Amino acid sequence: MEYLEFELPIKELEEQLEKCQVIGEESDVDVTQTCKQIEKKLVATKKEIYKNLTAWQRVQLSRHPDRPYTLDYIKAICGESFLELHGDRSFKDDKAMIGGLGKIGDQSFMFIGQQKGYNTKTRQYRNFGMANPEGYRKALRLMKSAEKFGIPVVTLLDTPGAYPGLEAEERGQGEAIARNILEMTRLKVPIITIVIGEGASGGALGIGVGDKIMMLENTWYSVISPESCSSILWRSWEYKEQAAEALKLTAKDMKKMKIVDDIIKEPLGGAHTDRETTFKTVSDAIVKAFDEFKNLSPKELVNNRIEKYSEMGVFKG
Template sequence: MTLLDFEKPIAELEARLAEMKQQLGDKHDADSESALKVVENKILQLKIETYQNLTPWQRVQLSRHPERPYTLDYIYSITKDFIELFGDRTVKDDKAMVGGFGTIDGQTFMLIGQQKGRNTKERQFRNFGMANPEGYRKALRLMKLAEKFDKPIVTFIDTPGAYPGIEAEERGQAEAIARNLKEMFMLKVPVICIVIGEGASGGALGIAIGDRVLMLENTWYSVISPENCSTILWRSWNFKEQAAAAMKLTAKDMLAFKLIDGIIEEPLGGAHTNKEATANAVKQAILAYHSELAQMSVAERIDKRIEKFGSMGLVIE
């Protein structure tokens, strides 16, 4: 398992525990069991202290953990009949954006999200989770398809930003994202948006206009990444930790600012330590919020959605 810097003291204790168990073998007595228990308790206490007091930058690091579940991991965990749909009917199929119909406990949803890769080849194939304009147009096409068949929509947000290449700008990156924002406000079906990793800039916002916006515990959501913020303000990436703290980008910050509606707790150590439990927590959140939203009329949902985003921020005239 990949270790982050702040996890090394925990790993050292776990290595010590494994060494003790190896030395003891099957010769366990009351004293050895007591010694093992002391080390196990130390590990648990250190984990609790570490993960309950993470800095914003450490949460950013966890959100990018290479073993963290991605969109398709969640989709295949919570559905058994996912049918992926492809293409924007204009240019091509963007592999950084995935989507299709799937059933969760008897209810069919349109599931859409950004997808990253595990290795170099996959990352290139998925363009590091950075969608081109055709990715956002594909997402909108699938949302309109869900609306046509009266199926609720769930989006999974995990991107370092929309792809900034020249070809993306030539094909209308800004227009594609702006159109998504406009159209998502008026969708007649329930829309639930979940930040499962990185939620950066318009690349995230392009599929994040929903009746309920949620974040997993160790994720971030902001107009810019800490590194890029540091580069702009200090002309160096070396101040990314200070930038992360100043930007107030964690799930707790977003909830305090009323920019999201809820936080989905992760297992101790992060989503990657128990993917099944994390997926189940996501599934339960989807079902609970869908049950709530399904009780509203179409007009009420749209009005509340517009009011929700319209009331964000502080305006001083």
């Protein structure tokens, strides 16, 4: 297991506990009491660290290499029922954007989300979770198919941003994202959006318009990453922690500003420390959100969605 810099006190205590247990197994010395004391201190340290996380520390947790990605959630939630669909019917299949049909219980959903890689090879294959225009066009094609058959849409956001390469711009990156935002506002089926990792810029917003928007506890959602913000304002990445605080990008900040509707609680230490519990919590949140919208007519859904977004950013003095 990998530890972040602020998690080093936890690492030290876990190593002490492991050594203590080994001594107990390999000798006749009774170390039960000592192990209990270390365990008690470990629990207290974890609680102290994770209840006082800064915005930058939450950004680091959202990028943890062991954190589950979109396909992990879909496979855990849907099991064998998931059928991945490919291609935008125009250019090619974007591996950074995945989507397909899956079931939770007896209810079908169209799942769409950005997928990152686990090692160097898969990260290159998935383009680090940064979709090209064909990725957004594939997402829109799947949403339109879901609309045709009355299937609700679930989008899982986890991207450092849309791919900023020259070829992406040549193929209309900005238009593809703008088109998705427009079409999602008037999609006639429920849309449930969950930020499961990084929710950066238009790359996230391109599949981020929803009737119910939720964020996992240790994720972020912002127009720009803290590093990029720091490099623009201070010409250096050294001020990324200060930028993270100023951007108000955490789930708590987003909920306070009414950009998102709910925060999904993570296990102590982050989603990667107890994947099964996280998957179950996310699955339950999807079902609960769908229950809120399943009886609304298409017209009510669209009107409520437009009204929801129209109210964002309005200040009443």
